[in-house]
Amino acid sequence: MRLGLIGYPLDHSLSPAMHNRALREVGLLGEYLLLPTPPEALAGRMAEVRAGFWGVNVTVPHKEAVLPYLDGLSPEARAIGAVNTIVREGEKLIGHNTDAPGFLRGLEEAGLLFEPALVLGAGGAGRAVAYALKGRGLDVYVWNRTPGRARALAEEMGLREAPLEFAREARLLVNATRVGLMDPEATPLPPDLLPREGGVVDLVYRPLWTRLLREARARGLRVQHGLYMLVYQGALAFRLWTGREAPVAAMFQAACEALSEPICP
Structure with a gap:
């Protein structure tokens, strides 16, 4: 095989x-x-x-x-x-x-089904995450560094496009970009934009504890790594x-x- x-x-x-x-x-x-x-x-x-x-x-x-x-x-x-x-x-x-149901299983086990949710990234992983969250009936927003991609995904799936600053209002933040992969000091989000409450999920798993997750945990937010x-x-x-x-x-x-x-x- x-x-x-x-x-x-x-x-x-x-x-x-x-x-x-x-x-x-x-x-x-x-x-x-x-x-x-x-x-x-x-x-x-x-x-x-x-x-x-x-x-x-x-x-x-x-x-x-x-x-x-x-x-x-x-x-x-x-x-x-x-x-x-x-x-x-x-x-x-x-x-x-299998990304969508796999992501959802981890989220459900951790009790992190909060809303509104903001998905960072509109590539393959971001599409799967947005689909999974939308399927659970959550209010989902999407951001991408190329606004046109975020807009297209939002229109296709019935989501809403949001600026990066919306992260403060989100109760669930999901990093579905590659930012942080193999670079423990890289982060997709400045610390002052972290959610005020709720949870942060980073799909990056190398390093396991990314800068985004470390800073979120220091703020008292619930976190889940990409493993x-x-x-x-x-x-x-x-x-x-x-x-x-x-x-x-x-x-x-x-x-x-x-x-x-x-x-x-």
Whole structure:
């Protein structure tokens, strides 16, 4: 069973550690590989997937770009307009989105379903988060550094576009951008714009405790790091590929070990 992750760059990814542990835990022979794929190589990579993989995950910058190479989409992936999981069914490649339900599971477990919610980012991850929150009936706003993208997403999903300053009024703030990835001093939000109450979620997981989360926690806000969404979306993908329930605890443990985090999540 050949599985993998398509994206670029991929040096930060914990997915191989997580999924290879899962395969061993359930007794399946197989391997999960990193498949670094710059944009100009996407067509060739998708041909390789079609020829020799059971399925793959998809991450930035390809969650939307991969759509033309697929033979079908799940209803959720079609509604979100982005794919993070591909399953080969016979000769067909079917796109799914496990980001949305994976994100929602972590949020529900932590009791962080506050509103109004502000999503930072209108890319593939931001689209999935906005879709998930909207589906739970929350009042959702979206911001993007390119206002046109935020406006388009808001119109498409029935959300509202907001300036970054709206973060003060939000009771749930979700960073769905890459700001902070591999840079512990980078943050998408100045400290004076943090919500006055509620919670902050950062989808970045390397570092686990980003500057955004550290500053939010210091303000007394409830926080959640990106490992929850990573593991829960991965568990759903694993079930789609294998038909087996994913060993979630083992996947968390493998991810924490790869991060060298002694206490996790």
